Amino acid sequence: MSAKRLSEGGRIDRSKRIRFQWDGRAMSGHPGDTVASALLASNEKVLGRSFKYHRPRGIMSCGVEESGAIITVGEGAKRDPNVKATMQELYDGLVASGQNAWPNVRTDVGSVNSLISQFLSAGFYYKTFMGLPPFETGKGTGIWMWYEKFIRKAAGMGRASREPDPDQYEHGHLFCDVLVVGSGPAGMSAALAAAEYGLDVILVEQDNELGGDLLGQKGSDIELRRTELVGALENAGVRIMTRTTAFGLYDYGTAGLLENVTDHLASPDPHLPRHRFWTLRARRTILATGGIERQIAFDNNDRPGIMNASAGRIYLNRYGVLAGEQVVVATNNDSAYRCAMDLSDAGAEVTLLDARAKIPGRLLELIGDRGITLMTNSAPLSAKGLNGVNSLEIAGGKAGGWRSKGKEVCDLLLVSGGWSPVVNLISHRGVRPVWNAENCCFIANEPHEGICMAGTAAGIWNTADCEDSGTAAGEAAAKALGKATGSGGASTSMPAVGGWDMPIKPLYEVRIDGRKSKALVDPQHDVTTEDIRLAHREGYVSVEHLKRYTTLGMSTDGGKMGNIIGLALMAEALGKEIPEVGTTTFRPPYTPVSIGALRGRSVDEHFRPLRRTPMHDWNLAHGATMTMAGLWHRPWYFARQGETITEAYIRETETTRKTVGLCDVTSLGKIAIQGPDATEFLNRIYTNPFAKLPIGKARYGIMLRDDGFVMDDGTTWRLSETDYFMTTTTAHAGKVMVWLEELLQTRWADLRVHVTSVSEQWAGCAVAGPESRTVLKNCVNDPSVMEDSAFPFMGVIETSLKGDIPCRIARISFSGEMAYEAYVPSDYAHALMEMLHPEAVAVDGCLYGLEALGALRIEKGHVTGAELDGRVTIEDAGLGKMASQNKSYIGSALRRRPDMTREDRPKLVGIFPVNRSEKFNAGTILCKKGEVSGLGEGWITGVTHSPALGHWIGIGFISGGHEAWSGKTATAADPVRSKEVQVEIVSPHMYDPSGERMYG
Amino acid sequence: MIRIKCPFCGERDHSEFTYGGDASIVYPALDASAEEWHDAVFLRENIRGMQSETWHHVNGCRMWLVVQRDTVTHEIRSVRPAHEATAKLFAASEEEVA
C-alpha cells in the first residue's frame, strides 16, 4: 500500500465528487484534481507503457514535462491521444485510457519487447533501412517492410481518431505593451510592476490558477501572499489569461498563444470553441517561465513510483495526496529538503539521500528533529520492483565513482537532479543559452529583442529573489517604454543567479562500471544511457546528430525531461565539458498545439469560400446541377426528367447548334481599363495589335508572361476613346488583375491608365446558336441595333433591354455558332434571365451548362485553362498568327528562345478514336503506337462526345502537332485504368473549320 | 509575422500582402534583346541583409510598395509606394510636415 488522499489540506474541494472512467473502470476525484492526481489518490501505479520496450510507466512529474502518464482522453471523434495526465483537469464523465498496451496497461503482451531490447538500440530504424550487415541481401526498404509489420504493432504512441473533428476552433489577435509569461512569484511581480506604471499588461499562465510554484508550497502565509498578488493584479488592470500557453516567440515581438477553452469542462457551451489560437504582439516580453526539475539516470529510474521531488511535494500540498508512505528523497541540491520536510510532516517515513558530502548547518536546522534519516554522499543506484518500486539499492560515493552500500525499502522515490530554467521561448528567437557551471543549468539572461527573463527561468532559486527579479524586469520594461523615468523610476535591482545555501553537485548518472543497467535518459522514447554511449562509439560527436540518431528529446515532451542528462553523458563520452558540446535548438511549439487550433475557422466554406453568380438561384430554380469551377459554383447541366448527365449535355449541345442556348458566363473576370493611355497599355500587354481597335468593336487577345509563355486569353471591348472592358478566364481573373496593377505601378508609371475589377458588377449570359439574334432582338428596346449590318461579328453595343435595363452586348463566340455575350449590372441578372429564357424557349432553345460548353468548345478546338497551363507557348496553342510581327509586347523577347520554338514541341491537336465507337479519357497520355512508356509524346486535356461528329473526340497536345502525325496512329494510354485506345491525330478545328456558322 | 507600414493604410499584418520580387530590377524596353530580358527575368541575387523588394497590398489598398527588408532579421527600414510619382508626392508631403 502506498499513495493515499489525506483527509485535509490542498486546493481540492472534498465536498464534491467527480466521477470518471479509467481504462473502463469507474473512478472518482474532486474539483481541483488532474487525472494524474486523482489516479495517484486511488493508488493507480501503472498508467502507461513505454514506446519501444513497453516498460510499465507511472506518474513521473506534475507538469508539462510528464513522460510516463501519457494517456488518451475522450471517445469517438473526440478521442485525443498523448494527453499528459498531469495537465488534464478532471471533469464529470471524463473517459481516459492508457496507451501503447494490449489488452491494457497493467497486463501488456507487448512487454516481451523488453526481452529483445538489445536489438532495439540507438539508430535501430536507420540500421534496418540500411540493411543488417553482413546480410547484404536484406538491404534497404525490403527488410524494413518485413520488420515494419511487427514494429508498427508494438511501437507508437496513442491512436488519433479517424473521424472528422467535431469541435470548433478560433483565431484571435492581441496587442499589449508588456507580455508576461508565467504567473509564479516572478511573473506576478513583473506584471504588477509594469501595470503600476500604467502599461497595458497581459499575463498568460498555462495552469488553471495563478501562482506557479506558490500553489505547491505549504502554509497559510504563502496562500495569503498569492491572493494578495492576484488581487493587486486585478486592481491594476492586468489582463489575465489562464489555461493559456505561450508556445512560441516570433519576429516583431509576436507570441503564439494557445488558450484551452473547454478541455476541462464536462458539458461546454456548444458555442464555445475548444481552443483559441492567439497571435499576440507585445512591445516588451518578460519570460517568467520557471524551471523544470531534472531526473538522475540510474538503473530502472523509470519505474512507477519514481518521480521528481517537486512533484511529490506538489501532489501533497496542492492535491492533498501523499504519494507514498516509505519515501526516499534523493538529491544533489538544496531544493529537495523542503520536499522531504513536507512529506515527513504529512506522516511519511522519509530517508533523504544527498549526493553531497557535507551539509551546511542551515539545511540541518531546517529538517530539524523530524526523524528524517539523512544519508550524505549517497545516491540512488538501482530501483527494484517491476510495476512499482519496492526498494532502492543505494550507492555511496568513493574516490572516482560509486559503490553499492545496501538497500532501503520504499514505495516512493523522489529525485532531484537539479533544475533547468525554461529558456525554450527565448531560444526560439535564436538566442543560444549559456551553461552556468555553478548552478549546473543553461541560462539566457541577456535581454534580446525586448525579451527578458525573470525568476527561476533566469536561474534564480528563492521565492523572495524571484519576486524581486520580477519587479526589476517589470520596471525595466516600463523604463524601456518611456515610463519609470526620473528619480521616481526603476529602483529594484536584479538578484544574482543561484541562491542555494550550498552549491549543487553535478550528478547526471549513477552507475558502477561493469554492472549492467537500464537507465533511461528520455523515458518517452526509451533512450537509455547505453544508447548515448553507443551513438558515441559509432562516431556521433555533434549533439544535433546525436539527437536524431537516438531520437533523444524528439518525443512529445520535446526533451524537457532528458536533454541535459543526454548532453552531460555525451560530454563525458567525448571527454569534454557541457558547454563545449552545446545544446540542441529549441523550436516551437513549447507544448503541443492541436491541428484544429492551427486551422481555426479555416475549414469547409471558410477555407474555400463559395462564389455564387447573381443568377445562382435562378439557375437552380431552372433545374441546374452545379459544379465547382475554382471557387465558383456554375451550372454543370440542366437535366430534364430522367436524363443522365451525358444525355443532358448532348441534348444541350445539339439544341444550341440547332436553335439557341443560354449559359451563365458571369464567372469570367471583368476589368475596366480606362484612361488616355489605355490603348497603348493594351497594345503592350497583348500579343496582337490593339492600337487600331475601333470604338464599338471587341478583339480576342492573348497575353504572355515576361518569360514568353501564355498567361491568359480573353476579349477586350472598346467602349469609347479611353474606356475598355476586358474579360479574362474564370481561373486567371485575380492573377491578371494583380499583373496589370504591377505593370502600371512598378514598370510603366508614366502611363495614365486606371484598372478596376468589375467582375462583381456585371452579370453575363452567353446567347449562342442560329436563333441567338432573334432572341436578343425580342429583348432589346430597339430591335434595329441587332441587325447584322449594325452589329457585325466582333461588334459591341451599349443599349438597353425592355424595362430600360442597361446592357452591353458583344457578338463573340466560344461555341462556334453565331453568338453574343450580354452583360447587365449584377442587380439585373435575374431580370435578364427572365427575359431571355422565354424567348429562347419560344424558338425551341434551352439552357446549357459547363459540360455542353466544353463539348461546343472542344469541337471547335478553342482553348481554356486546361490547355493554357503555364507551359504552353502561343504557337503550341495553335495561335501563333496572333503574335504580332510589327510590335513589341510583354513576352515578345523571350518567347523566341530556342527551346520555345522547337518544331517537335507538343502542339494543340484534335483526337479521334480509330474505332469511332470507342471512348477515351481526359488526362490520358499519348504515345507512339505500341510504345507506351515514359512521358509519351503528349497528353489529352479534354474529351467529349461530339453530337456534331457522332463520336468521342478529344483535345490535347502532341509533339510536332497534327501535321507530324498525319497517317500515323497514336496510342492513348491510361495505365491507371488499364486502358489503351488507338487514336488518330487531327486538326484541333474539328467542326466547321472555316467558321461559316459563326459569321452566319 | 512581419508588419508592414503601408503608406496608404498604416501598419498592417503581412497576411494582407503578397510578396512580389526584387525591386531593384529595372526591366528593359519591350524591344530590348532576349539577352537583356533573360538577365532581368531570371538572374537574382540571393541577398543576406538589406534587400529592396516589392510587396502588393492585395487585401488592402491594392497598391504596390517598395520595402527595404533585412532578410536575416526581417527588420523593415523603409516602405514607399512603388509608383514613382506617387512616392514623390509622399516624400514631399512628409517634408512639409517636418
Ligand SMILES: [Zn+2]
Ligand atoms: Zn495599403
